[in-house]
Amino acid sequence: MVTDIGGVNDKSFNQSAWEGLKKLEGNGVTVKYLQSKSDADYIPNMNTFVKDNYDLVWGIGFLMGDQLKTVATQNPNSKFAIIDNVVDAKNVESVTFAENEGSFLAGVVAGLMTKTNKIGFVGGVDIPVIKRFDLGFEAGVKAVNPNATITKNYTGAFDKPDLGKAAAATMYNAGVDIIFHASGATGNGVFNEAKDRVKAGKKVWVIGVDKDQSLEYGDDVTLTSMVKRVDEAVIRVTKDVINGQFKGGTTQVLGLKEDGVGLPDTSKKNVPADILAKVDDYKKKIISGEIKVPTAQ
Amino acid sequence: MGKLLRWIGSDSFVVSLVAILLGLICGAIIMLIGGYNPIVAYIALFQKIFGSPYDIGETIREITPLILTGLSVAFAFRTGLFNIGAEGQFLIGMTGATFVGVKLSGLPWIVHAPLAVIVGALAGGLWGALAGWLKASRGVNEVITTIMLNWIGLFLSNYIVASFLLQPGQQRSYMIQDTASMSLPWLAAAFGNARLHWGTVVALLAAVVFYIILWRTKLGYELRAVGHNPHAAQYAGMNVNRRMVTAMFTAGIFAGLAGVFEVLGVFHYQTVMAASPGYGFDGIAVSLLGMNNPFGVVLGAALFGGLTYGSAGMSFGADVPPEIIRIVIGSVIFFVATQGIVRYVLLPFYKRRGKEVAKA
Known part of the structure; x- marks a missing residue:
């Protein structure tokens, strides 16, 4: 490999x-x-x-x-x-x-749980894969919370935690309370910034990517993760x-049907059961084809 | 040639060898602490470098840009300028070549490829000359300007690639036209598809040109005089400012060529880079290893490039994690470079002692 x-x-x-x-x-x-x-x-x-x-x-x-x-x-x-x-x-x-499908569910969680109605997205490089995260997430947020605004930042790198940290700092300063990152190791900086803020007594969240990142960064900052198996x-x-x-x-x-993407079981620690029930609803609708999640080629 | 042989027999060459050995021993100790077998690891390292025609070819590929960026730094150094900007000149040269390689079409190889090389080399040269001109006309320290120009060069290159050359849906430019390719397919085939290209020949020629310019021409004499003592050179009637620009221009051409051949010979496209590839910075170490001597630079590049490429073998053959390998490489470079640093630091003392002796 x-x-x-x-x-x-x-x-x-x-x-x-x-x-x-x-x-x-x-x-x-x-x-x-x-x-x-x-x-x-x-x-x-x-x-x-x-x-x-x-x-x-x-x-x-x-x-x-x-x-x-x-x-x-x-x-x-x-x-x-x-x-x-x-x-x-x-x-x-x-x-x-089908990252867009899993990200849609992450968007549902973010849309329902944001208190400031401001949500952030930190992307690695602007390529089709990451675009799928972006579009799916946006669609998920809008589906449950049309008033929320999403700030996006493509850092241009998958291996630059410093850029991730800077991007996260800017967003949190602007009142964003949940950031979804799809940026590989750059996202380590997003988590790092969130941890600093949580330590300082502010309540901010990160939605992790690819793996169940709560295992790595702890439940106090990780809301859930868009797991890509x-x-x-x-x-x-x-x-x-x-x-x-x-x-x-x-x-x-x-995609969701093949269990290739989704949210991990550990989500229930931070996400209330009623929201998770809604997530499940959406999941079923996406699998049945009732909802078509936008995608990028 | 006789000069080269004498240099190999000289004290500095022996010192270099001892330094490499010390570095390897130090690396071995670190590996032992980490619980890895250093003997297995070093065997894997050398096997990776010399093990098969493919590996030898790829090692040469890794060495080539280092020779050129090393020459770039060394050339400026001979004129008393510290060119930290080889990285930026590398990128601008690369972008120039990519632009010509992608945008122009319908030209025969014999025109297109050399044109791409020349445009890239000149672009790199002008980028270097910019720092030289700032130094000459405004007295701005070239260390500052070249570092800054590295960043400007990186983002300018990214901008040019992203807005004019980008292939949709990719993070890179379109492939260059086949007529701009500087690869050597027949030689590559003989080396198991290793990415060999004309750049290696050009790099070795550049080392010779470096030598001829500096030690066999009036221009070179003036450049070295400026490097030794700009005031004396000025007093002797030389145009110091103009020589500084010339030196940085030439240094930029060397570094630019390194970038040119990475595109035309190795990748055939240019990516939008998050960070610069580092060949220019490695060139500083290479020039230090080679003691600013063109043939020393070639050997220094061979050492540096060999270690870089061979390190994958240590990971593959001896399961040493990449982090420890970097420590090992670092310690080899450290030992080789410190003798250079030590000499450099001692230089003023030697001079002072010389003066005192003269006074007495």
């Missing part, structure tokens, strides 16, 4: 993938990761695995799309899989998520390879 520049301890995306992979270790299965320091590392890192005859090479993240395509074309007999991007090649399995997806495709059922050349889209 090759991480993007966020690194394996980014407390979200790459880490989740690695935890999934680690669960499969043992019984003759070996797993290993290589961390990428810059764009230039993606190709050599993938090639390291290919040349060591690994049965499956994971590229974690949208950013690696072009490079994975290059390596996959040069090594038609190796198998590859990528998260969050669609690579059109026979030996590549692509996995994407990157780990499940990694396990799914890797198991296919182990069992010899690897398809390749196809794209799996995991």
Whole structure:
């Protein structure tokens, strides 16, 4: 598995993938990761695995799309899989998520729980994946609380906690009380700022992303998380390879229906039961197709 | 060549080797504390650098921009200027090449590729000259201006890529036209698809040009004179201000070329960057390692680039986490660089002693 520049301890995306992979270790299965320091590392890192005859090479993240395509074309007999991007090649399995659906539920929670009617969104880079978080979240908020305003900030980076902290500080100063971040390790700064404020006696919240981030940052700042089961997806495709059922050349889209996205059970600590009941309603409506959540390509 | 051999036999080369060894030992101790086997790790490191044609090729790819940014810093240093702006010049050169590479089409390779190289190199050169001009005309310290210009360069590059060259739905520019490519596909094929490109040849030529300009021309004599003592140079009738601009312009060309070949040779596109890639800053360390000597810079870049690329091997082959690897690399660089720093710090003392001896 090759991480993007966020690194394996980014407390979200790459880490989740690695935890999934680690669960499969043992019984003759070996797993290993290589961390990428810059764009230039993606190709050599993938090639390291290919040349060591690994049965499956994971590229974690949208950013690696072009490079994975290059390596996959040069090594038609190796198998590859990528998260969050669609690579059109026979030996590549692509996995994407319907982030907009999960973010819609996070938006419902935020819309019902905000006291100031001001909500923030901190995005990493302005790419389709993050846009899906953004649009879904906005739709969720508007569905339950049309008066709420959403301030958005795309920091332009997934690996810059300082930018996340600055963005969060600006928003909280402007009266925002809940921030949803979809920005990888940049979001660590959002949590950091929220913690400082909570310590100073103010009540502010962060909605985490990718993993159940309350486990990492505590329940006093984490309202809930838009969990993206990157780990499940990694396990799914890797198991296919182990069992010899690897398809390749196809794209799996995991949404609420497939349990690929959603809110974690720990949400009930901070979110009242009646709100969670509403969230469940919306979830059913989205799955049945009654509500169409806007998305981005 | 004889000069090169003498230099290898010289005291400074031996000192460098000892410093590298000390660094490796220090790194080994850190790995032992962390519970990792340093011998396995170092074997993995060297295997990663020399293990296969692919790895050798990729190591060369990693070294190439470091040679050029190292030369950039060293060249300015010879004229008494501290060019911290190689990073910005790198980015502006890169952007110039991307612009020409993406926007122009229908030209034959023999025109298009060299044109992209020249435009990028000149853009980097002018970016450097800007700092030189500010120093010469207004006396603004080049350390300040080059650092600031790094940021201006980063965001200007991002702006240009994001508004004129962006491929929709991506965080990067369109691919450059094939006619602008400076890759060497046939050589890459021989090296297992490692991304080899003309930049390596240009970088080595640049080291030779560096030597010829500084030690074989009147211009170089003046540049070095300004570096040794600007007042004496002025007194001798040299145009110090103009030489400062020349030096920064040339330094900018070197750094710009590094950026040019990253686009034309390696990536074939430019991303919208959250932070600069760091080749310019590494160039400062490389120039220090090479003691501002063009051939020393090539060796310094080889060491720096080799360690950077080989570090992935330590992670893969010996399971050493990336954080510890950075400490190991840091300690090697530290030991090699400190002797440079020590010499640099001692320099004024030597001079003073020289003066006292002269007085007596």
